[in-house]
Amino acid sequence: MANPVRILGIDPGLRHTGWGVITAEGSRLSYVASGAIHTEADAPLSERLRVLHVGLSQVIEAEWPDEAAVEETFVNSDPRGALKLGQARGIAMVVPALAGLPVAEYPNNIVKKAVTGTGHAEKAQVAAMLKVLLPRSHAATPDAADALAVAITHANHRRPASVQAAIVRAVAGGR
Numbered sequence: 001m002a003n004p005v006r007i008l009g010i011d012p013g014l015r016h017t018g019w020g021v022i023t024a025e026g027s028r029l030s031y032v033a034s035g036a037i038h039t040e041a042d043a044p045l046s047e048r049l050r051v052l053h054v055g056l057s058q059v060i061e062a063e064w065p066d067e068a069a070v071e072e073t074f075v076n077s078d079p080r081g082a083l084k085l086g087q088a089r090g091i092a093m094v095v096p097a098l099a100g101l102p103v104a105e106y107p108n109n110i111v112k113k114a115v116t117g118t119g120h121a122e123k124a125q126v127a128a129m130l131k132v133l134l135p136r137s138h139a140a141t142p143d144a145a146d147a148l149a150v151a152i153t154h155a156n157h158r159r160p161a162s163v164q165a166a167i168v169r170a171v172a173g174g175r
Contacts, residue, residue, distance in 0.1 A: 005158075006032065008065035008101070009151025010056070011143050012073065012092035014084050015039060017052050018143025021063045022134065024155035031137040033063055034144040045084065049091055056095040068096035069104045069154035071111055071146065106153045111146070114153040 004025040011018035020034035037055030039048035070092045073085050096103050109119035115129045127145050130137055133152060139145035 005067060006065045007151045007154050008068040008096060009147040010070045010092045011146035011150060012070060012089040013143060014048055014088040015041060016143040017092060018141060018147035019059050020144055020148030020151050021065055022151045029133060029152060029155055031134040034139045034148055036141045036143045049087060052088060052091045053095055060096060060099045065101060068101045069106060069150050071150045072105050072107045104154050106150060111149050111153045114156050115149045
């Protein structure tokens, strides 16, 4: 049986950043924890980003994930909103990277497809499938549920360390 790997999924948002931690052991998935980091809408952008940084750092310190996965953001028709969301996403990617974790990225439709079988599923469908895939999970917010879905997606798409090492050796010319 494969060694268990603890995966942190992150659904980045400036107002609410969801996080979810699962353990993947082969094809078996287990719920560990989930939650959301909330910022005040009227706080300065720098303060909101600081809150996200501190919150995600605390999650990593408390949950000890081995890997992280972040949902890619939609293209937003509001350029200012897209830029701000991109900054929140940057925090969601750099905090696990600073902790030494490999960070993967997945588009929203791939996350939905990994959990529900269709890339255009509604949030309610994703939440319902989470109860099937992670029966002990209790995501308190839609953002936490989305983050668990990102973690599941990574569990289904990740390359085990042994496979990754073999690829690196092959590319480097060694076998």
